[in-house]
Amino acid sequence: MKPIEVEHLTVAAGDRMLLSIPHAAFDEGAVYGIVGPSGAGKSTFLRVLNFLEKPQSGSLFFSGHRVDLTSLSHSGGLHLQRQMAFVAQKPVMFQTTVFENVALGLSYRGVPRSEKARLVMEALRLVGLEAAEGRKAASLSGGEAQRIALARALVLQPKLLLLDEPTSNLDPPNVLIIEQIITRIRRESPMTILMVTHHLQQARRLSDRCLFLYQGRIVEQNDTQAFFESPQSEALQDFISGKMIY
Numbered sequence: 001m002k003p004i005e006v007e008h009l010t011v012a013a014g015d016r017m018l019l020s021i022p023h024a025a026f027d028e029g030a031v032y033g034i035v036g037p038s039g040a041g042k043s044t045f046l047r048v049l050n051f052l053e054k055p056q057s058g059s060l061f062f063s064g065h066r067v068d069l070t071s072l073s074h075s076g077g078l079h080l081q082r083q084m085a086f087v088a089q090k091p092v093m094f095q096t097t098v099f100e101n102v103a104l105g106l107s108y109r110g111v112p113r114s115e116k117a118r119l120v121m122e123a124l125r126l127v128g129l130e131a132a133e134g135r136k137a138a139s140l141s142g143g144e145a146q147r148i149a150l151a152r153a154l155v156l157q158p159k160l161l162l163l164d165e166p167t168s169n170l171d172p173p174n175v176l177i178i179e180q181i182i183t184r185i186r187r188e189s190p191m192t193i194l195m196v197t198h199h200l201q202q203a204r205r206l207s208d209r210c211l212f213l214y215q216g217r218i219v220e221q222n223d224t225q226a227f228f229e230s231p232q233s234e235a236l237q238d239f240i241s242g243k244m245i246y
């Protein structure tokens, strides 16, 4: 069995099917690029995995436990949720300092103060923002806020990191910083990363495998090189060549 598996996942809004994924599996320590047109269900998929949205059906095998995603008891879900971190498409900052924004998850987990300070500063260094620790989060630029959101996720040292367009709205130097962090995690850490991105070249640079989500389904998945060099489905061929209109 793969370390992370999703089965019989369906999400619907009214009579509209938003996601239908019979089975998906993810290896430990690998980076997965998730691409697909706008509205394909990419964010919904990450939200469901992070227990932020309840599907109509579906189970998740993660960290040695199988859970029913439709009826998570609070404690069961919390236990698994604490081993994941999610960076949303639009980062949310709390009305406090940068330090406290990054420390938040550690505080919930009861990490002692001195250990917390060490971990927060390490995470801030990783995203190149250690000098901003005392600043009000509200004063950050969009790019800085996105890096702080990533630091807030990394500080938790999750087994599974869910990134929803982590570099959208960033300028090239900030994109590079985030890509370097992901590359380093890929090389050095057993963390599994699922990264949604609209930048195909970014998926190609950073991912071990790629998935193409289209109309709520995983239409194709493969090792990154084969995914881009020899797409099998017409939909992925059209998407990669820029012919797909959505």
Ligand SMILES: Nc1ncnc2c1ncn2[C@@H]1O[C@H](COP(=O)(O)OP(=O)(O)OP(=O)(O)O)[C@@H](O)[C@H]1O
Pocket: 013, 018, 036, 037, 038, 039, 040, 041, 042, 043, 044, 045
């Ligand atoms: N609560 C909801 N009720 C109704 N429709 C929804 C709901 N949440 C999402 N949708 C719809 O589900 C579809 C998938 O949305 P989702 O945000 O997952 O797409 P996405 O692939 O992340 O798109 P993008 O690339 O634009 O971020 C969209 O058509 C969206 O409008």
Ligand SMILES: [Mg+2]
Pocket: 042, 043, 044, 089, 164
């Ligand atoms: Mg999205």
